Amino acid sequence: MTTGTEQVVEAEIETAEAGKNESFDGAIADTDKNESTTEHHHGPAKGISRWFFTTNHKDIGSMYLWFSLTMFMVGGCMALMIRTELFQPGLQFIQPDFFNQMTTMHGLIMVFGAVMPAFVGLANWMIPMMVGAPDMALPRLNNWSFWILPFAFSIMLMTLFMEGGGPNFGWTFYAPLSTTFAPPSVTYFIFAVHMMGISSIMGAINVIVTILNMRAPGMNMMKLPLFVWTWLITAFLLILVMPVLAGVVTMMLMDIHFGTSFFSAAGGGDPVLFQHIFWFFGHPEVYIMILPAFGIVSEIIPTFARKKLFGYSSMVYATSSIAFLSFIVWAHHMFTVGLPLAGELFFMFATMLIAVPTGVKVFNWVATMFRGSMTFETPMLFALAFVVLFSIGGFSGLMLAIAPADFQYHDTYFVVAHFHYVLVPGSIFSIMAATYYWLPKWTGNYYNEKMGKIHFWLSFIGINITFFPMHFVGLAGMPRRVPDYALQFADFNAVATVGAFLFGFSQLLFIYNVVCCIRKKNQASKQVWEGAHGLEWTLPSPAPYHSFTKPPKVD
Ligand code: HEM
Ligand SMILES: [Cu+2]
Secondary structure, three states, rough: OOOOOOOOOOOOOOOOOOOOOOEEEEEEEEEEHHHOOOOOOOOOOOOOOHHOOOOOHHHHHHHHHHHHHHHHHHHHHHHHHHHHHHOOOOOOOHHHHHHHHHHHHHHHHHHHHHHHHHHHHHHHHHHHHHHHOOOOHHHHHHHHHHHHHHHHHHHHHHHHHHHHHHOOOOOOOOOOOOOOOOOOHHHHHHHHHHHHHHHHHHHHHHHHHHHHOOOOOOOOHHHHHHHHHHHHHEEEEEEEEHHHHHHHHHHHHHHOOOOOOOOHHHHHOHHHHHHHHHHHHHHHHHHOOOOOHHHHHHHHHHHHHHHOOOOHHHHHHHHHHHHHHHHOOOHOOOOOOOOOOHHHHHHHHHHOHHHHHHHHHHHOOOOOOOHOOOOHHHHHHHHHHHHHHHHHHHHHHHHHHHHHHHHHOOOOOOHHHHHHHHHHHHHHHHHHHHHHHHHHHHOOOOOOHHHHHHHHHHHHHHHHHHHHHHHHHHHHOOOOOOOOOOOHHHHHHHHHHHHHHHHHHHHHHHHHHHHHHHHHHOEEEOOOOOOOHHHHHHHHOOOOOOOOOOOOOOO
8 A cells, every 4th residue: 555656855854843743642753854765764666576575564564454355355255155045044055065164264264364464464554653663673574474374375265176175164173073074175274274373473573572662762651552552462462372273273183193182082082172272262362353453443533532532541451451351261152061160150250351341441432532522534433333333242242151041142143143243343344444544644645535434334234234133043043054044034144145245245345445545646634634643643644665764752
């Protein structure tokens, strides 16, 4: 998304009053002289090699975002295939085993290929500009963390064309289904998971080192923008749980090829052990997909409410406590495996406890808007929908946390509705809000606001038509991961499928708007949004290829 119009400004110009910009919570930023193209700071290289060898955080951020958008489209097409099959009972649009492959791949690609890389892309673009650093701390590692991903996902997608087909055992790839009864492609799947994990861990190391070591003078920890704080905590979660994922797939590999029986009861192993290890990774994983979203919304709501964020420090403490609690709730995914009662009670209460810091966040967003002078540009619409619809996902999460009640909800469409409300209007809407919010700074052009609003309303309506009915077929007992179902669920499934297509096609508007914004001149101001605060808004639009080569002073 970096445009060709990089501005060239002599770096060594003495400080001129004009450079001062009172926009960052009373802090003074010294910016204009922070754009440079000197012998040390060349502009972008030419041709395709630019993208292969770039170590520039903006280039790498763009590549993560384009990759994530591509994966979102691939995962979305798979979702539409699933929904077409589920439009009516008895349809054989796709074969049952291929349906299982599509469900599995849809989940894996959306989680590891769309949402996670999108947040890393936003982190790459924004963290250096928000903390006043010239780039990420480890630029070459950064290049490599990105280029592993297309490699890993090509292998993952290629499994669909291998003998026996791709992984068909769900995105949770429970053993022994994924070890004893899996298609031969499972070994490639394991290799791809390892690659993804390495990419995530390296990206997380880069984020932590950049935030802790490259902040501009005066930018102490309790001055960090919330997006930066939430990413710092997310990065620690990634470093702690991605090795657990690597561990469990390695144990799978051992069981498949080297005769061990970690998860085979016949060999003295324990299939339930797999679930404990998977969800010890899996639950923090869902917070890895939502904490950065909390940060994005905390940046956007104050801007369009034209009020300071309410309860900054309580937001930081709430994020930290959510991250901590996310490590002690994993077995709420396993209430029906026959846990001891004390275990069920512990995981039930621990899960309900997460509602407290989450509630603090929702309260602070509402308090920020209270008596604000609000305007509803596209980023704000997506941010508001996030707050409302994510809360719906949160409430159904609380219902699922009640162990005895979960015996009814477990593995039904109520669960599918729950996690899509936290992942689609949650993570995905926050990523779209962030894109509309920072796109003018990345490209130097305003996007088409009218088209943005149409995209928002079609997405909002589409998403609710798709996933709200799922709560009710789930409560009525419709199981998940089935290509066919009883007749009484037909109407709601037909509605959900129509909603999915409405949502799916309206995303084409988003792509069109982004491409037009890159190509068509519609000069954005430096400030872009009147109420915006932050160092990134002190830079010109578009942000120069190298920014903050000289650290700004943040008092
Ligand atoms: C955008 C529109 C989307 C639609 C219409 C959609 C539809 C579906 C459906 C129908 C299923 C259940 C399949 C079944 O159990 O038989 C499913 C599963 C799933 N979806 Fe989505 N989805 C969408 C977006 C997303 C996004 C954005 C994410 C993640 C970020 C996601 C993650 C998942 C996961 C993890 C599963 C579970 C797969 C499994 O059971 O193994 N979905 N999706
Ligand atoms: Cu969980």
